[in-house]
Amino acid sequence: MTQALDGLLDLLDLERIEEDIFRGRSRSAIVPRVFGGQVAAQALIAAGRTVPEGRGAHSLHAYFLRPGDPGAPIVYTVDRIRDGRSFTTRRVVAVQHGQPIFHLSASFQEYEDGLEHQEPMPAAPDPESLPTAAEMLPRHLPAEVAERLVEARAAVDLRYAETPPWGSVGTPREPRSQVWFRTNGKLADDPLLHVCLATYVSDMTLLDSVLLAHGRGGWAVGDVVGASLDHAMWFHRPFRADEWLLYDQESPSASGGRGLGQARIYTRDGQLAISVIQEGVVRVPRAK
Template sequence: MPEAPSALDDLLALLDLEPIERDIFRGRSRSALVPRVFGGQVAAQAMVAAGRTVPPERPPSSRLRSSRGVPQPHSLHAYFLVPGDPGAPIVYEVDRIRDGRSFTTRRVVAIQHGRPIFHLSASFQTDEEGLDHQAEMPAAPDPETLPTAEEMLPRHLPEDIARRLVEARAAVDLRYADTPPWGSVGTLREPRSQVWFRTHGKLADDPLLHVVLATYVSDMTLLDSVLLAHGRGGWAIGDVVGASLDHAMWFHRPFRADEWLLYDQESPSAAAGRGLGQARIWTRDGRLAVSVIQEGVVRVPR
């Protein structure tokens, strides 16, 4: 397994797109645990593409650095259309929908083999003051008291699957507050899951970079709560077939993805071969940073 700092550098390089023409970018893919591109990667790369076109425009950089005063993301809404091919590059075409005084809107289409595989709408806002309130942060154990992925995964999964999962997530320190679904197969539990996460290493100060990393991580565990309600272990052990369908995020307050964030997730519904997950991401000091909703295919193999 690569060293954690190297893994983070590799992830940042993966997310740092190559400019092809004005508003057209190319991203790499890498092999995944399943024969398709990881949805969090596509969503994160699309946010990079959108952010690169928001004035004053960000120059290409492995750290995605930006100038001060750039409008920052406040929401994204995305649809996963068809599975991506991990063996082929992805082209991202950005449509500059609107450049306003306070809000900037972009639409991004991801294309492989000549057809769209994903599209995203993103809205950016310049900083301003306004009304301010939030819900209370839920209780959760301290992240330092929880086992790391390297410690936990081999307890519940076959060695080869555990090793591949650890390698796939090596850039992120992700710690479950309770047993994950593939560690409690056959046990019906409350459809709720908590995960602490942060990157394995420090990041540059660009707020877009931290939004991009949170977007990447947000697709890793959100549908776990659906599985818990039915005693299913998920795609890691093959007792369900699943894929993300759509994904939405709202960025309420500044945060850093290289500091501990609590991903508090629950599932209010599963029906018709689909499961819904909703979540909030909290900073360690109790600020509500992000709200997330995702629906995905959740089918039982016949």
């Protein structure tokens, strides 16, 4: 296990300060706010720790309300909305400095058999044939920015199938993007941990497809100001976050200072594991 992954797992190991109240820390951020994927993953961990044994997360719906302060702890309060015969529902509010910064609703289900079909996995290059982030980022970004981005993502091996948006500024492309990802080290067999790590990674690249459509590079090159607004995930089939997952992303629309991204995440053997939708602020800075 890499030191970076060990640090991320430590962040997800929330401190229980009351029956349904947890406290989490943040890592140093490359922007002056807490990474949204971290807050979502911590909130899902908090919810999952109050769920009856044998029930796994099957969906989450979240809103990012305020920027998180990386220098302050985050308190997660869990409301036990319902414990049914098959489904469990939880609501989580994340608070900093007396104000809510994030809201999550999550549903958990006891496994059962049912009808089966799925959208086929799209074609994609093998992950081993693609450059690592440490190899690719310095080709397209200033050394300082590339170094900070590599460090921030060191817990995850994330590989772009094609040039990312900040590597093709000024050249609009089809609003589609593919990345392979897995954790940089093996994980325990806890299904909740794998779901939370996939949630963490899901916020890293989903709005890239919005930028590609307009030849924009995003915050890394300063031509777009962005932030996550809301995020939804559906977990369809079992998967491991320490094995390769294909994140196939596209953007059907951008308007009103917002961009929409939607995606499917597949296991390497072609199983559709997760569906994701996210809307975010995508603003072009005004000329001074």
